[in-house]
Amino acid sequence: MNRYLQIYWIMMRNSLIREMSFKANFILWMFVELLWFVGQIVFIQVMFSYVNTIGDWSKWEVVLLVGTHQLIGQIFQAFFYVNIANLPELVRTGKLDFMLLLPVDSQFAVSTRQFGMDNIVNALVGVGIVIFALVKLSVVPGVAQILLYLVAIALGVAIHYSIMFFLATISFWIVRAQGLIYGYFNLFNIARYPDVVFGGWFKLVFSWIIPVIIVANVPARILMRSLEQPSLLLLQLGAASIFVVTASRIFWRSALKRYSSASS
Amino acid sequence: MVSQLRKYLKVFDIGLQNTFVYRWNFFLRSLFNLVPLAGTVFIWSAMFKDRTDIGTYTLHSMIFYFVLTILVDNLVTPTEDEWQIAADIRDGQINSFLTKPLNYLGYRISLFLSYRLLYMVVTIVPIAIVMFYFRSYITLPAHAITWLFTAVSLAMAGFIQFFIAYSLAMLAFWILEISTIVFILYSFEYFLNGHLFPLDIMPARFQTVLNWLPFTYELFFPIQIYLEKIHGAKLYTGLEIQACWFLLTLGIARAMWHKGVRHYQAVGG
Numbered sequence: 001m002n003r004y005l006q007i008y009w010i011m012m013r014n015s016l017i018r019e020m021s022f023k024a025n026f027i028l029w030m031f032v033e034l035l036w037f038v039g040q041i042v043f044i045q046v047m048f049s050y051v052n053t054i055g056d057w058s059k060w061e062v063v064l065l066v067g068t069h070q071l072i073g074q075i076f077q078a079f080f081y082v083n084i085a086n087l088p089e090l091v092r093t094g095k096l097d098f099m100l101l102l103p104v105d106s107q108f109a110v111s112t113r114q115f116g117m118d119n120i121v122n123a124l125v126g127v128g129i130v131i132f133a134l135v136k137l138s139v140v141p142g143v144a145q146i147l148l149y150l151v152a153i154a155l156g157v158a159i160h161y162s163i164m165f166f167l168a169t170i171s172f173w174i175v176r177a178q179g180l181i182y183g184y185f186n187l188f189n190i191a192r193y194p195d196v197v198f199g200g201w202f203k204l205v206f207s208w209i210i211p212v213i214i215v216a217n218v219p220a221r222i223l224m225r226s227l228e229q230p231s232l233l234l235l236q237l238g239a240a241s242i243f244v245v246t247a248s249r250i251f252w253r254s255a256l257k258r259y260s261s262a263s264s
Numbered sequence: 265m266v267s268q269l270r271k272y273l274k275v276f277d278i279g280l281q282n283t284f285v286y287r288w289n290f291f292l293r294s295l296f297n298l299v300p301l302a303g304t305v306f307i308w309s310a311m312f313k314d315r316t317d318i319g320t321y322t323l324h325s326m327i328f329y330f331v332l333t334i335l336v337d338n339l340v341t342p343t344e345d346e347w348q349i350a351a352d353i354r355d356g357q358i359n360s361f362l363t364k365p366l367n368y369l370g371y372r373i374s375l376f377l378s379y380r381l382l383y384m385v386v387t388i389v390p391i392a393i394v395m396f397y398f399r400s401y402i403t404l405p406a407h408a409i410t411w412l413f414t415a416v417s418l419a420m421a422g423f424i425q426f427f428i429a430y431s432l433a434m435l436a437f438w439i440l441e442i443s444t445i446v447f448i449l450y451s452f453e454y455f456l457n458g459h460l461f462p463l464d465i466m467p468a469r470f471q472t473v474l475n476w477l478p479f480t481y482e483l484f485f486p487i488q489i490y491l492e493k494i495h496g497a498k499l500y501t502g503l504e505i506q507a508c509w510f511l512l513t514l515g516i517a518r519a520m521w522h523k524g525v526r527h528y529q530a531v532g533g
Contacts (some may be wrong), residue, residue, distance in 0.1 A: 031448065033346065035452075039455040047461075051314070051315070054311060174292075179288070179290065179291075180292055181297060190299060190300065193307050197309070197310035199306070199308050263474050
């Protein structure tokens with residue numbers, strides 16, 4: 001465990017140095033993310049110019065949800081996104097061989113090479129929005145609530161990670177699979193909507209099997225609705241993340257077994 | 265003239281064969297597109313819970329609007345073109361075009377058209393499922409002439425998007441990494457061309473500004489024509505602005521190529 005932390009620390013430092021040598025790009029990426037975020041806020045503004053609530057969610061509750069979604073998504077992207085997005089290319093070109101030869105766990109090796117500092121800045125923007133929404137809602141969460149919120153955020157990051165990792169692993173079977181990476185954004189597109197709008201089998205599938213609906217909704221509810229049952233929500237989120245983490249791990253293992261390198 | 269055309273038809277044909285490796289990619293893309301569509305249907309259903317209309321839309325026409333955005337997307341929106349063009353320039357692939365009697369823009373347009381054709385073929389099953397599922401929401405134009413206007417506007421919408429993508433990809437002559445700039449464009453397009461919500465539910469002063477931007481004419485405008493929400497003078501003015509953007513982006517695309525080639529120093533090869 002200690003060794004992994006050490007390796008991780010070195011890789012993080014390396015990617016920081018790399019990023020700082022492309023400062024303009026760093027600032028532009030921050031700008032892109034900010035643009036998306038502003039767009040989402042405009043979307044909420046337009047929707048709530050027609051209605052007062054969506055389900056039983058008020059405008060600032062939805063803003064808090066979107067802020068939480070942003071926070072989780074950006075933390076995930078900071079630590080894992082670029083690495084996993086590269087996986088199909090590693091498989092296609094056979095460069096994966098080098099990763100497999102490293103004396104560390106293969107999943108760790110392909111998941112943790114680069115680190116996105118700009119995403120951390122954007123995650124902080126998410127935090128700012130969440131706090132702003134709390135003020136607007138005049139909700140002051142207790143210490144326990146904040147702690148549970150943080151646990152839920154961490155579980156959310158694990159779910160983001162596992163789902164995208166699962167998608168990228170499909171590239172062992174399909175070459176030219178950029179469409180899979182695109183799939184990650186499409187799936188999590190629905191994570192920023194209040195859970196009450198969903199129904200039927202769709203809600204069931206996307207809350208339990210591909211648990212994108214609960215990723216941001218559970219922490220948001222924990223933070224702003226102290227009267228609801230936080231432990232029950234957290235239990236669901238925990239169960240769902242254990243499920244997807246295990247599933248993607250097993251899938252990765254079986255994919256590796258049939259990998260027969262593209263080179264030589 | 266005929267031999268000119270035959271040359272590009274051949275490119276079109278090669279494009280079809282080459283992009284066949286992308287068939288899974290295209291299929292997955294269109295399959296995953298169904299998730300946001302479902303999300304959209306759910307959120308708007310919740311919005312319409314206590315009311316029958318928002319702006320000029322009912323729940324049914326709103327959902328049909330979003331189904332149409334997916335359809336238009338599949339028909340005319342470029343998917344991989346900008347990345348490929350940038351890669352062509354970065355890796356020095358364009359060297360071979362500089363010596364051949366083949367116009368690179370013409371070549372790229374042929375490829376773009378063949379991609380679109382293949383994309384449509386590959387995605388026909390998911391699209392058919394969507395159409396079947398929402399069959400009771402589908403409305404057809406009342407006037408036959410609407411089809412013609414829609415087709416013209418759609419074609420221009422496709423080319424405006426393509427020329428913008430092409431022009432941005434030309435930046436690869438000067439800078440190594442164009443992905444940030446491409447993503448900035450994507451964000452503007454996503455929010456301003458009617459993907460997220462129909463633009464006419466926005467406050468009027470925003471719409472006035474949007475009417476002058478190219479983004480409206482990439483997606484929202486042709487759909488408005490199809491839905492027969494704009495008629496007469498407004499329709500003609502819109503088509504005129506769209507035609508202006510079409511010519512302007514074409515001009516920029518050509519100019520960028522000429523400037524870029526002059527700056528280019530065929531590395532390697």
